[in-house]
Amino acid sequence: MNSSDRRFACPGLFRIVPSLDGGICRIKLPRGRLSAGQARALAGLAARHGHPEIEATNRANVQIRGVHAGEEEALIAALVEAGLAPKSSGADDVRNVMVSPLCGLDPEALFDVSDLADRVLARLEAEPRYHTLSPKFSIEIDGGESVAMIQHPNDIWFSAINGNSFAFGFSGVPGETPAGAVAAADVEAALFALLDQFIAMIGTRNAKGDKITRMRHLLVDRRPAEMAAALPCKVHAIGDWRREEPMALGHLGARRQIGGRFALGGVPPLGRIGPAMMRGLADLAAHVAGGEIRMTPWQSVLLPNIDESALPEAQERLEELGFVTRPDRTLAATITCAGSAGCKSGHTDTKADALALANAIDGWGTLIFGIHLTGCAKSCAAPRPAPFTLLGLNPGHYDLFVADKATGGDGGMAGFGERIGHDLTIEQAAQLLMQRKPTA
Ligand code: SF4
Structure with a gap:
């Protein structure tokens, strides 16, 4: 398939879609898994053909942004060479099967x-x-895993x-x-x-x-x-069954696996993994996790199968690389879309504003989890309302919405919940968030 096919459809590995900052190449990963070798290849290819920072997506995939015009076919060929492609180009889009990153490892599953x-x-x-x-x-x-989106x-x-x-x-x-x-x-x-x-x-x-x-x-x-x-098997009624709530922030830090080993999760701030981070992650995975990396739908990573004795050092190393592994920073659970730096529909630079917002909140000695900054009402980064949504209006200014349990679900203007602030600067939004008695 030519990379220019269906130019305005979803990005894929074989279909690099143009955006404000260059092409977007999305690499779908079966069950979110990536080998250490593939991670190293991605780091090199992103640096060579696009923005060096690789993005983790909310479907446990990765994407390279800013792909240089004219280099699409070279990037595609190299990704195929790295073993990141499906068996045929037609099969790329269909690789959308979501599982828990702890799939096969969770004693509570x-x-x-x-x-x-x-x-x-x-x-x-x-x-x-x-x-x-x-x-x-x-x-x-x-x-039914304890860590599940x-x-x-x-x-x-x-x-x-x-x-x-x-x-x-x-x-x-x-x-x-x-x-x-x-x-x-x-x-x-x-x-x-x-x-x-x-x-x-x-x-x-x-x-x-x-x-x-x-x-x-x-x-x-x-x-x-x-x-x-019409199914060819017996279908049962299931009454009032409800799926048990997964663990809050379970994708962060260490989780004990079946067999006594551990999985270790870390969040790259705002889902961006720079080349040094990615190479360091690959080296760490090769050293402690049998070379396996699992991407998660929280735009984060998880290293499985770590011996208990290696866990403290592995966690320290992951933190050194820039991943957040403890709920000690607001960035542990802050998400954004590409914003105006990468998307022509964006009214605000969501990534830069998110960093400023998180720094302001942390600087006041508190933490707020579940913040989503979106450059427009399309809400690409969050299919469902986050506890707190900042909707970009114009550069540096946002409306603030709350959709926590106290204020009642996902209704309200723009579908983000109750609007509690209009046309706020980042500083004003941070102050208002502080007053909302945020939840972990
Ligand atoms: S939410 Fe809007 S600004 Fe953000 S990436 Fe999607 S379309 Fe672009």
């Missing part, structure tokens, strides 16, 4: 979904009919209820209006039967006249219920 996710990914890549799915069409396979909606989700069965649902998050449950042994067949039904409807229109490209387009017609009823 209800089901180890690693093999299941691998089989699903392999089949999605191998069978061209699934390549007709939208590049944004995503599937979550949740084993259950705020990002997916087109189809399966979530373990126990070791024998999975709930499933559409266009939402695990536990949200489930359509039913199937036996664990039937998940793969059920998922592909749903995909086959959906693919047959792609391009047709729903009752509102919308062209069907995502599962949400079917919700108006109640067709998901019909799809579930």
